[in-house]
Structures are given as structure tokens and as C-alpha cells.
Amino acid sequence: MAKSASNIAPIDAAKTAGAGIEPAARAAIAEQLSVVLEDTYSLLIRTQIVHWNVRSRAFLSIHELTEQQYTALFAAVDVIAERILALGFHVPSKQGSVLSPKGISLDPKADADEMLEILAAENEACARTAREVAEAADEADDLVTADMLTARLAELEKAVWMLRAHKTQG
Numbered sequence: 001m002a003k004s005a006s007n008i009a010p011i012d013a014a015k016t017a018g019a020g021i022e023p024a025a026r027a028a029i030a031e032q033l034s035v036v037l038e039d040t041y042s043l044l045i046r047t048q049i050v051h052w053n054v055r056s057r058a059f060l061s062i063h064e065l066t067e068q069q070y071t072a073l074f075a076a077v078d079v080i081a082e083r084i085l086a087l088g089f090h091v092p093s094k095q096g097s098v099l100s101p102k103g104i105s106l107d108p109k110a111d112a113d114e115m116l117e118i119l120a121a122e123n124e125a126c127a128r129t130a131r132e133v134a135e136a137a138d139e140a141d142d143l144v145t146a147d148m149l150t151a152r153l154a155e156l157e158k159a160v161w162m163l164r165a166h167k168t169q170g
């Protein structure tokens with residue numbers, strides 16, 4: 001997983017949850033969760049951009065699918081952010097950078113299949129990261145984070161399937 005510069009700040013380790021998880025592991029997981037959070041925000045915004053700009057004979061279906069997905073992503077960022085807090089760290093403020101996501105550019109005039117494939121690929125990339133962090137959390141006995149990310153993984157994999165199922169070709 002790509003590592004970002006560490007800007008995660010502890011709250012007060014003595015007063016936080018995560019009992020039974022090594023402090024260093026907690027910091028590492030919180031740091032990785034901040035990357036998951038950033039990726040999730042990026043995916044949320046790009047899903048909305050497709051929701052607004054897509055043009056297709058299946059417009060209504062894609063419009064409704066992407067609305068369901070960005071609504072679920074909005075709920076997910078809250079859950080991820082609150083897990084960072086529960087691990088004893090502030091949520092980093094760099095999420096303001098999501099309007100310049102690191103993914104592939106998304107042309108607002110692209111055809112529907114291209115937009116759907118870009119979103120599917122971005123969901124897959126998020127799923128890869130979620131799986132890696134879930135495995136790291138599991139190894140550190142952070143079962144709560146592992147469980148949360150396993151649930152995210154199921155949503156992301158379902159999104160990949162549904163987005164590709166709306167393509168008219170390939």
C-alpha cells in the first residue's frame with residue numbers, strides 16, 4: 001500500500017480504546033486508516049461526478065446506482081474516521097486534498113462505459129487497500145478494525161460487480 005506522510009497525531013493514549021493492541025501497532029493502523037479515509041473520500045466524489053455527468057440510455061439506472069454508492073461511501077467515511085479516534089488519534093485534516101485525487105482523471109465528457117470502468121477500477125483499488133489494512137489489523141489483534149474493513153471490502157466488491165454490470169460492452 002502506498003504510504004503517505006505521517007500526520008496522524010495521538011489524542012491521549014492512556015484514555016483511548018484499543019486495549020490489548022500494542023501502541024505502535026495502533027499508531028500504524030490509524031495511519032493506514034487515514035489513507036483508507038482519503039481513498040474513500042476520493043471515491044465518493046468521483047462517484048458523484050459520474051452520477052451527475054454520465055450520459056447513457058441506462059442513465060436513470062446508473063444515476064440511481066451511483067447515488068446509492070456515494071450515500072454508502074458517505075456513511076463509510078464517518079465509520080472509518082471514528083475508528084481512528086477510537087484508536088487514540090485525531091483525524092488528519094489533509095482530506096481537503098481529495099478534490100485532486102491520485103487516481104486516473106475522469107473526463108466529464110467520457111462515455112458511460114469508460115466512466116463505469118474507471119469507477120470499477122477505483123473501487124477495486126480501494127478494496128485492495130482495505131484488504132491489506134484489514135490483514136495488518138488482524139495480525140495486530142485489532143479485530144474491530146479488521147471487521148470494519150472486511151465489511152467495507154464486501155461493499156467495494158459488490159460495487160465493482162454492479163458498475164461493470166451496467167456497461168454495454170466488455
Ligand SMILES: [Fe+2]
Pocket residue numbers: 051067
Ligand atoms: Fe443526485
